[in-house]
Amino acid sequence: MRYFQPATLDEALAIRRGNDVVPLAGATDVYPARAGRRAWGDPTHKDVLDLSRIEALRGIEDRGDHVRIGALATWTDLIRADLPPLFDGMKRAAREVGGVQVQNRGTVVGNACTASPAGDGIPNLLALDAAFEIEGPSPRLVPAEAFFTGYRATACGPHDIVAAIRIPKREGRGHFVKLGARRYLVISIAMVAAALETDAAGRIVSARIAVGACSAAAGRLPLLEAALPGAPLTDAPALVEPRHLAHLTPIDDIRASAGYRMAAALALVGDALADLSRPAARVA
């Protein structure tokens, strides 16, 4: 097994092109997967492309009309960054990923690239209309909705590297609620991210809402998003209806039943809106 640790993105891309490697950022997904395979007698591992020395991938930067989250930016970097209220949901998610140890190491981009249905960053990225800067044979900017293509599947190709995530700066506030079976270190049974813009009178101008862990890939709620504008924010929780979530396809697993997931998601959407309607809602 080879271990590459290039110092520039160009070198990294060249290695990626020429070898079957697994990119590595914080390694918090890569190591547990390896432990799972090894325990049942598969000690093999692909060659590793460690991105950690590439300075250009670090940091979270305000670029005027958007915020750029570099591929090496950790959840802790996000928690500590000075960001507008639109990012409150993202920050809440950051605080609820694993424990502090995992937050200190795990990256927002790595979470997206794993594309677990239960990835806490993902509904936020969808709700915030994030776009992925993909470097590779054909560099491109891919909107989040096109990036997450299915169960643990993304638009990042075998020769690509995600350099950063761009989040457009808009008015409004973000929020995130997560449901798990214990307080810390818990994979979501269901979670909801929302970004809402309201006018001076407290009416909803725009709403972007996404649900995770209730389908192969997290997804937005277009019907609900269409129903909310114009309504007073305080009325929003009551406007949520089961049909708004009807396109979700939750599954039964060890953590919960499908029916429960659906019911919980419905409740969490209402909770997220209710939290946002309270001025005193605890911001992250």
Add this chain to the structure above:
Amino acid sequence: MTRTLTLIVNGEPRTLQAAPFASLADTLREGLHLTGTKVGCDAGDCGACTVLLDGEQVCACLVPTAQAEGRAITTIEGAGPAGLVDRLRESFLAHGAAQCGICTPGMIMAAADVLARDPRAGRAEIEDGLGGVLCRCTGYVKIVEAVLDVARGANAFAAKADAGAAVGARLARVDGRPKVEGTDHFGADHQPEGALWLRLIRSPHASARFALGDLAPVLARHPGLARILTARDIPGENAFGIFPTIKDQPVLADGLVRMRGDPVAALVGTRAAVEGFPDADLPITWEVLPALHGAAAALAEGAPALHRAVPDNVLTRGRLERGDVAEGHAAGAATASVAFETAFVEHAYIEPEAGYARRVGDRIEVTACTQAPVMDQEEVARVLGVPMHAVRIVPTACGGGFGGKLDVSIQPILAVAAWVTGQPVRIVYSRIESMASTTKRHPASIRARMSADGDGRFTAFEMEGDFNTGAYASWGPTVANRVPVHAPGPYRVPHVRNRTRAVYTNDTPAGAFRGFGVPQATLAAETLIDDLAEGLGLDRWTIRRRNALDHGDTTASGQVLHASAGLPQCLDALRDDFLRAQADAEAFNRTSGRVKRGAGIACMWYGCGNTSMSNPSTMRIALRPDGTLTFFNGAVDIGQGSTTVLLQIAADALGLAPDAFESVVGDTDLTPDAGKTSASRQTFVSGNAARLAGEDLRRAILSLANAGPDARLRLEGACLHVENGPASRVIDLTTLSPDETGAVLSGEGRYDPPTTALDANGQGVPYATYGFAAQAAEVEVDTVLGTVRVTRIVAAHDVGRAVNPTLVEGQIHGGIAQGLGLALMEEFIPGRTENLHDYLIPTVGDMPEIVVHLIEDPEPEGPFGAKGVGEPALVATAPAILSAIRHATGARLTRVPVLPHRLHAALHAREAAE
């Protein structure tokens, strides 16, 4: 594939050869021999490996060594920022925040991270900062208190005890300092030079026949392998098991596997070779057979037999009958029945099984974590085909056991590998391997019925319980026998009929786990008591108090409790609290829609020691000519504190201060047999042996000095002062002639609790004494999401005498945490929840506020009045939580764990019915 790199470890540059993709935890432990950083899961889930990387807490098991290059790493061995680590160490020691100590280094590093950033951190910040480290022993209570103390600037000092004042003192654990310094050696921390490594290849199938092909070419292809051991290589009997007559588990499966995880071959070789060997390279052909999952499948008509000797798959039947249940039910004004289901529960000790063996001439030495060294010795001797005295078991520090390390796991195969290769051989189970292959708590299906008269006095109790014992017997018979005695709960019930079966299946073996089936049975019985209270319009506290076993009462097995039956006092201690909580919850619920509060209550009892079986313990104290006073204590301390408690007892019996002693603990070559650390027996049984040993030595000293019984002893070097007023004298130990062990004076004590055999109806005296408890729980339920938060637990435990109140509280806190897990989140499903990511145990944020009342109704048979608390701590919690959920919502739950989706379904079923 290694490179040279430099890490700055605890301020010092350390240059070494390491694989860049090896985890930092591995490089620290195996490369730099800094074993203070523990590995509990190798997957980020337990936090035992927490270190500071450039001042921030990280899991060292998730950091590639290459990424740590040139960076500052602080481990438990380092001094830490601004003396913080040292202050945390002292505080942990004084508070009893380290029990087994396997989580302690990670906890201290996480706490150092929090306090370095926020020196005045409060409870919430501390919990956030410690949320990534799991502890299975303490319930986190004393850990958080220890960190809070440091944040408040308090300087903690551990208490000391003078001669004669040890029993009852809050002494710091005598084995605590190495735990807080990271120098205690657990199974994986022993790194004998030149050792080979061992890895087991395990069956992915729950039921299959297999044949192995020619192994010679495989060995040739993998030059680092010394041997591939198969069933044929076991020199003695290829079988082990707890009971002398039921040795049904093979060390290596011989053509047939009965569970997922059964070992089929053992690789012995260099570490790189055994770890790098793909199991697919083993020439094996499988014939997969239908598997029996769950007791019902194994009991079904025509189900194949797992073991030839047991055609109907019923390993054991337990039975107890007293009075006439039909008559009892007929006399009742109310009758309730229930069918209750519980899941497999994993012990989830943070230390996976590990250790090493080496051959010393014609003897074998196994150094490993264990709860039962002498049983290990017997098993290893049989498997090797050598006499007992050819086997030495050296227990390492044990990073949690809870019953899971009572059975052998690694010991026999390690011994075989070291025996046949002649070289030291190490093994370290992975977390997944530990969970997939070792014992669990028995899943139970219990049907029970109970009646009470118009005053709420119980008239009858009957139950039938099937316990899934998995593929091998392990402790199945114990569970089947212990449950019938305990099932009606600690109450007067004149008519009782209980029947249990332990059933073989193709699931993971179920064995001993804190409570041996009693927690499962208690869930069913306490549900019925709430039913009866409801049916009769009685308060839940009152019905329990009215029936509580008291002095002079007779148990279901016909035993009269002459003394130490403190349940009435336990109930009285939490009465006001419970009634207040009940009223508060009801007031709150009148105005709250979605969130409902509830209060619940449950009681328990637990017989200390083995059921109707001789289970002696022997302790020895020796004084050498130079004044060294050694306590030879064969009881393994698995974190519960027996090393400290037994010393406190021995010290007071002798009349010298605890710090006058040195302890030698649990080495089969050095210490007499104290029996296993199980069945809550060490304080009571070994405690008595320790007391007798102390008294024996005291007697010898006093008679030598011709002193009266009240003489005071003082040991100063080789001078033993016997102070007895004018008759005082000094014994110069150097003038006495030593015996063959080098001792000039010694004392020995042996104790076997008085019990009698149970007759065909389960009547007799199965235990010499019982622990009792009542617990009240308060919960808050989100009725929309079906989530439960336990907000408060009040626990009143009759422990006879709290030899060390800090340690007793620690047992109760830890038991409550495990009870909470049993009630709300823990469910082991073979093949699906075999890691700590999917198998959830409570974190620091899941713990309620806990109030402990220690009730001391002295047990005349116990040492200084004491009896056991290890298991009693857990039993009442889950039923009290279920009682509280029911009070909050009306949902009567009959299956644990109460996962959110199950509670949600129960709430919806109720809505639909209304």
